[in-house]
Amino acid sequence: MNKLTVLYDAACGFCVRCRWWLINQPKYVEMDFCPSGSPEALERFPELSSPGTVEELLVVDDEGGVYRGTQAWLMCLWALVEYREYADWLSQPALMPLARGAFAMVSSNRKNISGWLGLEPETQMLEELRQAEPPRCAGPAAP
Amino acid sequence: MNTTLLQGAAVNATIWAYITYMIASVALTVWVAHTLHKNGRVFLVDSFLGNEVLADSVNHLLVVGFYLINVGFVSLALKYGVKPRDTVEGIEFFSTKMGMVLLVLGAMHFMNLYVFAKMRRRALLKHAPPPVKPEGYLAAKKV
Numbered sequence: 121m122n123k124l125t126v127l128y129d130a131a132c133g134f135c136v137r138c139r140w141w142l143i144n145q146p147k148y149v150e151m152d153f154c155p156s157g158s159p160e161a162l163e164r165f166p167e168l169s170s171p172g173t174v175e176e177l178l179v180v181d182d183e184g185g186v187y188r189g190t191q192a193w194l195m196c197l198w199a200l201v202e203y204r205e206y207a208d209w210l211s212q213p214a215l216m217p218l219a220r221g222a223f224a225m226v227s228s229n230r231k232n233i234s235g236w237l238g239l240e241p242e243t244q245m246l247e248e249l250r251q252a253e254p255p256r257c258a259g260p261a262a263p
Numbered sequence: 264m265n266t267t268l269l270q271g272a273a274v275n276a277t278i279w280a281y282i283t284y285m286i287a288s289v290a291l292t293v294w295v296a297h298t299l300h301k302n303g304r305v306f307l308v309d310s311f312l313g314n315e316v317l318a319d320s321v322n323h324l325l326v327v328g329f330y331l332i333n334v335g336f337v338s339l340a341l342k343y344g345v346k347p348r349d350t351v352e353g354i355e356f357f358s359t360k361m362g363m364v365l366l367v368l369g370a371m372h373f374m375n376l377y378v379f380a381k382m383r384r385r386a387l388l389k390h391a392p393p394p395v396k397p398e399g400y401l402a403a404k405k406v
Binding site: 121148165167168180181183184185186187188191194195198204205207208210211 | 388389391393394395396397398399400401402
């Protein structure tokens with residue numbers, strides 16, 4: 121397995137931040153990111169996407185294997201050099217309920233978490249910048 | 264005359280104590296180094312994924328380092344402490360010094376084992392399979 125494609129919720133600031141963090145981590149396996157429900161996702165993975173519905177986290181490997189939710193999160197950890205041990209540890213039968221619980225808690229509260237941490241998705245930031253009034257010039261410099 | 268005899272006997276005891284200590288310490292160092300060299304090889308070959316030439320090279324280098332540190336410590340530790348003047352003090356000197364040397368050898372031994380285990384674990388991690396199985400597969404293989 122050489123590559124994982126991660127479909128994430130681009131409307132969630134926390135998810136976008138996580139994506140940036142993942143991009144910067146040293147990896148064993150190449151990772152490619154695609155916003156869930158976007159035109160790109162519809163084109164690449166028609167059977168996984170429908171316009172309007174956004175899955176919290178989906179990972180597709182280069183053999184066509186699909187992982188959802190907690191499994192997708194564990195696959196992301198497994199791809200990272202410094203977190204592969206955690207992926208192996210959390211995926212043990214005894215600890216899977218803990219992994220599921222942790223993922224469910226973070227995922228269902230991701231909008232709140234984004235709010236608390238002040239994280240915005242890039243699309244929202246772009247929209248705000250477009251609508252904002254540009255600062256006015258103070259006038260020509262005094263002689 | 265009496266004093267000279269006593270002094271002579273003291274020097275004798277000191278010399279014998281020193282000689283016994285050096286011989287026993289060096290012999291023990293050689294034995295522990297041999298054990299690590301022989302039994303640590305399996306760990307190293309596994310860590311280097313069957314590359315026996317590399318494993319042998321690293322093994323030899325580790326043994327050299329081991330000898331340097333231990334024989335160095337043993338030699339330095341000879342002088343410190345009470346100079347034995349008679350047989351009783353000689354035995355006490357020997358047992359104290361040997362105790363110290365054995366504890367240091369033991370610590371080095373466990374440190375070596377820890378280093379071997381860590382190298383092996385890191386090497387195995389790189390080739391670890393994914394922690395979870397996919398939920399399903401895409402109909403057509405798409406990357």
